[in-house]
Amino acid sequence: MARRIVEESYPLTLWARRRASTDGFADTAAVVADSPAELGAASDLVCLCVVADADVEDVLLRPDGVLAGMAPGGVVVIHSTIRPDTCRHIADEAAGRDISIVDAPVSGGGGAAAERKLLVMAGGEEADVDRCRPVFETFADPVIHLGPLGSGQLTKLLNNFVFTAQVGLALDTFSFAEQLGMDRAAVARVLGHGSGGTRAAAILSASGFNTAGLRQARPLLLKDVDIMRDVARTAEVTEPARLAQLAAHTLSLLNGPPTS
Known part of the structure; x- marks a missing residue:
């Protein structure tokens, strides 16, 4: 994402908790800040990509955080997948500094970003989203x-809840096909063109049916499923039982050594 921004000639300042993460930008016009506050001071738009709620709050709200350095009128975009309430809490803190918050989690991975095909799910004031x-x-x-602040997060969480359920279905489908003596790659091609195809099945096929990548992603899938279920409970909305069961089934299947 940062690479695409600087390649489009936007002035770009970077900061990372692991400074080595910025080494790949040495051949670009990007400037590396020494602190989140310095990043904020250099920017009217900050795009934040870290893992969890606590990480987002730390980078934005600590004494040398982004909000401490950013001038009034700025916009902070939260690309991390976190709780909608965390976004609203941060927005309350930012409002006192006349800084706007947009939640805009993404889906698609680095390859999609390089091809300008990433999906952005945005929540916030329309004027702020249009500015970004x-x-x-x-x-x-x-x-x-998708609507007011938090809408992007809610939609991303639902997306990941459904995807997690689909992974288990895909694993079971290819296992079933193999037991029937069918060629998994051929079945995957059919699913890719047929009504039974899913993104999860396509990812498994592209990996050569190696589950190592999905197993590495399990902690993030578990995090997002847990947040989605907690959001539903807080809203007093009953989650679809079958969807929850399928997601739990997937997380159980991925809790072990890789298969191929």
């Missing part, structure tokens, strides 16, 4: 504005 859109469009298509 030209930058988003350096790495994303489509950019979908």
Whole structure:
């Protein structure tokens, strides 16, 4: 994402908790800041990509955090997948500094970003999302504005809940096909063109049916499923039982050594 932004000639300042993460930008016009506050001071738009709620709050709210350095009128975009309530809490803190917050989790991975095909799910004031859109469009298509702050997170969590359920279905499908003496690769081609295809099945097929990558992603899938279920409980909405069972089945299947 950062590479696409700087390649489109936007002035770019970077900061990372592991400074080595910025080494790949030595051949670009990007400037590396020494602290989140310095990053904020250099930016009118900050795009944040870290793992969890606590990470987002730390980078933005600590004494030398982004909000401490950013001038009034700035916008912070949270690309991390976190709780909608965390975004709203941060927005309350930022409002006192006249800084706007947009939640805009993404889906698709680094390859999609390089091809300008990442999916951005945005929540926030329409004017703030529109202000960010030209930058988003350096790495994303489509950019979908889903409603008020937190809407992007809610939609991403639902997406990941469904994807987690689909992974188990895909694993079971290919195992079933193999037991029937069918060629998994041929079945995957059929699913890719047929009504039974899913993104999970396509990912498994592209990996040569090696589950190592999905097993590495299990902690993130578990995090997002847990958040989705907690959001539903807080809203007093009953989650679809079958979807929850399938997601739990997937997480159980991925809790072990890789298969191929």
